[in-house]
Amino acid sequence: MSLRLQAQQLACERDDRWLFQGLDVDIHSGEVVRIEGPNGSGKTTLLKIFSGQLSDYHGELYWNGQPMREVREHFLTNLLYLGHSPGVKTGLTALENLSWYQALDGQRGSESERLDALANVGLAGFEDVPAGQLSAGQHRRIALARLTLTPRALWVLDEPFTAIDRDGVAALEAQLVAHANSGGCVIVTTHHELASSPALRRIVLG
Amino acid sequence: MWAFIHKLGSPKWFYGISARLEPWFWVAAALLIVTGTVWGLAFAPADYQQGNSFRIIYVHVPAAFLAQSIFVSMAVAGLVFMVWKIKVADMAATVMAPLGASMTFVSLFSGAVWGVPTWGTWWMWDARLTSMLILLFLYLGVIALRGAFTSRDSASRAASVLAVVGVINIPIIKYSVDWWYTLHQPASFTITSRPAMPTEMWMPLLIMVLGFYSFFIALTLMRTRNEILRRESNKRWVRDRVQEA
Amino acid sequence: MQQEITAVAPRLKEPGEGLTLALTATLKRDLVLMLRRRGEVLNPLVFFALVITLFPIGISPDPDLLALIAPGLLWVAALLAALLSLDSLFRSDFDDGSLEQLLLAPQPLAALSLAKVAVHWLLTGLPLALMAPVLGIMLALPSGSYLVLAVSLALGSATLSLIGAIGAALTVGLARGGVLLSLLVLPLYIPVLIFGAGAVQAAIAGDSVSAHLAILGALLAAALMLAPWAIAASLRISING
Numbered sequence: 304m305s306l307r308l309q310a311q312q313l314a315c316e317r318d319d320r321w322l323f324q325g326l327d328v329d330i331h332s333g334e335v336v337r338i339e340g341p342n343g344s345g346k347t348t349l350l351k352i353f354s355g356q357l358s359d360y361h362g363e364l365y366w367n368g369q370p371m372r373e374v375r376e377h378f379l380t381n382l383l384y385l386g387h388s389p390g391v392k393t394g395l396t397a398l399e400n401l402s403w404y405q406a407l408d409g410q411r412g413s414e415s416e417r418l419d420a421l422a423n424v425g426l427a428g429f430e431d432v433p434a435g436q437l438s439a440g441q442h443r444r445i446a447l448a449r450l451t452l453t454p455r456a457l458w459v460l461d462e463p464f465t466a467i468d469r470d471g472v473a474a475l476e477a478q479l480v481a482h483a484n485s486g487g488c489v490i491v492t493t494h495h496e497l498a499s500s501p502a503l504r505r506i507v508l509g
Numbered sequence: 510m511w512a513f514i515h516k517l518g519s520p521k522w523f524y525g526i527s528a529r530l531e532p533w534f535w536v537a538a539a540l541l542i543v544t545g546t547v548w549g550l551a552f553a554p555a556d557y558q559q560g561n562s563f564r565i566i567y568v569h570v571p572a573a574f575l576a577q578s579i580f581v582s583m584a585v586a587g588l589v590f591m592v593w594k595i596k597v598a599d600m601a602a603t604v605m606a607p608l609g610a611s612m613t614f615v616s617l618f619s620g621a622v623w624g625v626p627t628w629g630t631w632w633m634w635d636a637r638l639t640s641m642l643i644l645l646f647l648y649l650g651v652i653a654l655r656g657a658f659t660s661r662d663s664a665s666r667a668a669s670v671l672a673v674v675g676v677i678n679i680p681i682i683k684y685s686v687d688w689w690y691t692l693h694q695p696a697s698f699t700i701t702s703r704p705a706m707p708t709e710m711w712m713p714l715l716i717m718v719l720g721f722y723s724f725f726i727a728l729t730l731m732r733t734r735n736e737i738l739r740r741e742s743n744k745r746w747v748r749d750r751v752q753e754a
Numbered sequence: 755m756q757q758e759i760t761a762v763a764p765r766l767k768e769p770g771e772g773l774t775l776a777l778t779a780t781l782k783r784d785l786v787l788m789l790r791r792r793g794e795v796l797n798p799l800v801f802f803a804l805v806i807t808l809f810p811i812g813i814s815p816d817p818d819l820l821a822l823i824a825p826g827l828l829w830v831a832a833l834l835a836a837l838l839s840l841d842s843l844f845r846s847d848f849d850d851g852s853l854e855q856l857l858l859a860p861q862p863l864a865a866l867s868l869a870k871v872a873v874h875w876l877l878t879g880l881p882l883a884l885m886a887p888v889l890g891i892m893l894a895l896p897s898g899s900y901l902v903l904a905v906s907l908a909l910g911s912a913t914l915s916l917i918g919a920i921g922a923a924l925t926v927g928l929a930r931g932g933v934l935l936s937l938l939v940l941p942l943y944i945p946v947l948i949f950g951a952g953a954v955q956a957a958i959a960g961d962s963v964s965a966h967l968a969i970l971g972a973l974l975a976a977a978l979m980l981a982p983w984a985i986a987a988s989l990r991i992s993i994n995g
Binding site: 351354355356357359376379380382384386387388389390391392393394395399402403404406407408409410411 | 776783787846849
Binding site: 650654663666667671673674675677678681682684685688689 | 920924925927928931934937938940941942944945948949952973980984987988991992994
């Protein structure tokens with residue numbers, strides 16, 4: 304198995320301003336792709352296009368060689384996107400949050416699976432605390448628990464290091480590289496400098 | 510067909526073709542409206558029941574027709590914009606909304622003025638007037654929604670969705686308001702629906718309706734052209750054209 | 755994070771079923787969230803009672819007069835109460851980012867948003883319909899119309915929730931969408947109001963109400979078919995604004 308995400312002559316215009324133009328990208332399994340550029344250069348917009356949220360672009364997008372518009376469902380089934388906001392409901396506990404996400408993906412999952420995933424991100428002991436009582440960094444960790452809980456080939460992560468402490472950052476970075484090495488693929492924007500590794504690639508905007 | 514749609518979608522092409530069409534519609538509008546007004550006000554016979562006050566029909570009915578047609582055209586333009594991403598369609602929809610709202614207002618106002626000699630009051634909850642009032646609120650909603658977004662792309666799409674939702678609802682609203690009215694005011698006197706109007710009365714009305722439509726088309730073309738210049742002001746062909754002028 | 759570095763090799767998966775699971779989970783999640791904040795569920799009901807209290811004070815305590823206008827008052831007040839909680843339908847999901855995730859689920863967004871609308875109706879429209887007869891007593895509503903009042907409100911408020919959700923989805927990306935939302939959806943509420951209040955008036959007059967209820971049912975069926983698509987399209991617009 305291998306995955307491939309290609310963009311040909313990708314361009315995005317928002318309110319008559321070109322965020323980027325003529326972008327050719329070819330992303331394969333085994334890569335950690337860091338999207339770089341100054342503020343306002345369209346990093347988040349590009350991630351939204353790469354995660355199938357924005358269809359208002361010029362150019363062509365291919366998933367495993369087929370036009371994205373035709374295989375969108377297959378693409379979404381293999382995508383895990385974590386956006387700016389962690390997507391954690393403050394009224395639910397960490398466990399409840401995770402089980403909704405599993406159900407959304409069509410999996411029932413098991414309690415022990417979820418407990419393991421939470422322990423992995425350092426939230427053992429916080430499983431049944433309403434997320435409203437947890438910190439921003441802990442919210443981010445709940446979201447990151449989905450990386451292990453719902454195995455997906457393509458990860459698209461928008462600033463995943465936000466609000467996470469130093470140990471967490473190192474572990475997450477290792478997790479990204481490990482995911483790429485095991486045949487997955489990561490597309491990420493971050494202000495954090497990623498340690499160089501053979502898997503790391505950069506796309507510079509602006 | 511496809512080539513034509515795509516051509517029509519190019520603002521530059523549309524700007525050129527509409528420049529050639531616009532004067533014709535202005536001429537048609539002026540001729541029809543002047544003829545209709547003179548005929549309707551001076552030559553058409555007075556109504557046996559309402560006397561001369563019925564002549565306000567020559568403004569009221571065309572305005573009401575237009576108010577409804579503009580909403581439908583606006584929704585169609587919105588749909589075209591959403592499906593084929595044709596920007597000119599959105600520009601047209603943008604300029605149509607205030608025009609439609611003002612036509613609705615004209616028809617409401619003329620209806621109110623007509624009400625004074627007919628009913629002895631400025632306002633009656635007449636089925637037609639009530640539907641018009643609701644239509645005015647629908648227009649105001651579309652205009653307000655478009656104005657509420659900071660990003661114009663989002664504003665255009667949101668306004669298009671609302672216009673389409675509105676146009677699906679207009680027949681339902683109209684039907685239910687008619688039903689409501691007959692229930693509460695059985696067989697009272699409705700201002701515009703009347704048995705067989707004589708030819709010399711409805712001919713000027715038809716001419717006025719056509720005149721109002723020509724006026725709407727001419728005005729929409731003109732305002733769409735302005736909108737094109739405004740939105741495409743950073744494009745080369747627009748700058749060239751401005752230099753020429 | 756004590757992450758095991760030997761990550762499981764991810765395999766490409768085929769899109770599966772799981773729509774029922776996703777729908778029930780979303781229903782359950784929203785119900786749990788709302789029931790944990792009971793105040794928000796109760797507020798529209800209190801508002802309903804309060805508005806109904808204002809009318810006799812503002813108009814007249816005369817039971818004959820009140821009985822005459824009660825169907826319309828009850829319907830208008832219930833409609834406004836249902837409108838009140840509409841703004842929060844997608845707002846918190848938008849703010850915390852779970853709306854984005856809902857959009858990216860490999861399930862049809864129209865179906866998922868329908869689950870959210872269903873919760874709104876269960877916790878707003880239905881309680882309002884159940885409470886209306888009690889307020890009807892206070893407005894001297896003639897006997898024999900109480901059941902019709904509750905049934906018409908239950909049916910009609912479902913349509914109101916569906917139409918209102920389109921407006922909520924269109925305005926969720928705007929910082930202050932509340933007033934605008936009312937402006938957008940109130941004109942669209944008018945047919946439901948006409949046939950809802952009409953049903954109660956017909957019941958008072960002793961006429962058959964089946965035609966009114968059938969039309970309310972037809973409006974609901976049409977809204978069920980069309981509104982989810984409009985809601986989904988509007989959510990996509992709002993999330994990318």
